[in-house]
Amino acid sequence: MSDTPALPATSREWHLLSRPEGWPKPEDFALVEAEIRQPGANEVLVRNKYLSVDPYMRGRMSAAKSYVAPFELGKAMQGGAVGEVVASNIDGIAPGDHVLHFGGWREYATVDAKQTVKVDPDAAPLSTYLGVLGMTGLTAYAGLLRTAAFKEGDSVFVSGAAGAVGSQVGQIAKLKGASRVIGSAGSDEKVKLLVEEYGFDAAFNYKNGPVGKQLRDAAPDGVDVYFDNVGGDHLEAAIGSLNRGGRIAVCGMISVYNNTEPAPGPKNLARLIQTRGRIEGFLVGDHYDLQPEFVQEVGAWVRSGELKYRETVVEGIENNLEAFLGVLRGDNTGKMIVKV
Numbered sequence: 001m002s003d004t005p006a007l008p009a010t011s012r013e014w015h016l017l018s019r020p021e022g023w024p025k026p027e028d029f030a031l032v033e034a035e036i037r038q039p040g041a042n043e044v045l046v047r048n049k050y051l052s053v054d055p056y057m058r059g060r061m062s063a064a065k066s067y068v069a070p071f072e073l074g075k076a077m078q079g080g081a082v083g084e085v086v087a088s089n090i091d092g093i094a095p096g097d098h099v100l101h102f103g104g105w106r107e108y109a110t111v112d113a114k115q116t117v118k119v120d121p122d123a124a125p126l127s128t129y130l131g132v133l134g135m136t137g138l139t140a141y142a143g144l145l146r147t148a149a150f151k152e153g154d155s156v157f158v159s160g161a162a163g164a165v166g167s168q169v170g171q172i173a174k175l176k177g178a179s180r181v182i183g184s185a186g187s188d189e190k191v192k193l194l195v196e197e198y199g200f201d202a203a204f205n206y207k208n209g210p211v212g213k214q215l216r217d218a219a220p221d222g223v224d225v226y227f228d229n230v231g232g233d234h235l236e237a238a239i240g241s242l243n244r245g246g247r248i249a250v251c252g253m254i255s256v257y258n259n260t261e262p263a264p265g266p267k268n269l270a271r272l273i274q275t276r277g278r279i280e281g282f283l284v285g286d287h288y289d290l291q292p293e294f295v296q297e298v299g300a301w302v303r304s305g306e307l308k309y310r311e312t313v314v315e316g317i318e319n320n321l322e323a324f325l326g327v328l329r330g331d332n333t334g335k336m337i338v339k340v
Helices: 126-130 135-147 164-175 188-196 211-218 232-241 271-275 284-304 317-329
Strands: 010-016 029-035 043-052 081-088 098-101 108-112 117-119 155-158 180-185 202-205 223-228 242-250 278-281 311-315 335-339
Touching (some): 010 317, 029 317, 043 098, 126 335, 135 223, 164 180, 180 211, 188 202, 202 211, 211 232, 223 232, 232 242, 232 271, 242 271, 311 317
Parallel strands (some): 155 180, 155 223, 180 202, 242 278, 311 335
Antiparallel strands (some): 010 029, 043 108, 043 335, 098 117
């Protein structure tokens, strides 16, 4: 094993104490001191530098059956993280290397080396591997190009468009030749950002009036692709404006994550018959075969400045929970990241 530099004996990590009902509350969580475990066979010890907080984590706080196991009560929570290797028990990864892994919500993580990906801090800022060049970016890329089968000339509507995924979806659509890109967001400031910085053709604040009417005004010729991050009234509006052969890719439904009662579904699903439209949900984990192509194409756009991104960075692991709650409230512009 490589020589281990002097390390603290313990580090801080977030535990889930109870499963939230409705909106998560601070008393559902605890920031605790835990012993740092030295790496065993084929493991590495990582000092985390940046942590990701994402809407999907709300689902893992529930015990309901889902596509991923729920967080265990009284144990460290998990999430995307990027950090520096401080001890390694495997050839090919050395102290000083930087890796992407899923041992987030903690200062130090001992992880299976097979569950890590080496990243180059000189090729792009480390934080981008959690966002624009990470799972967030691949979600946008796979959802738009594969699930929604985007093609040049399509008109595209994106909800939650100022968020980390949505802002990338809109820009990729423009770079790939969309005829029109429309976004919705929750503030006039974010609407301005979508048009002036991200190059959307039109955008609206969903709090300023019925989503259906605002979408019709912004897309008088209808939409061919809807990338859904929100659900609820946005999904209903998109079905109402869907063109013949339109596709809806369901990435998330943040509007219903904290509901304690089932939300009513769209009232106009019968329109899918007339439009021959389709709705398809997807998970980024099913599309990692696209990763090399994605990093090559999107990495080039990031380097050239053609694809712009924003990050909302919260300092300190003690603020991890508040950063997560901020994502659910929509406080972030672009990717929400915690700098450890």
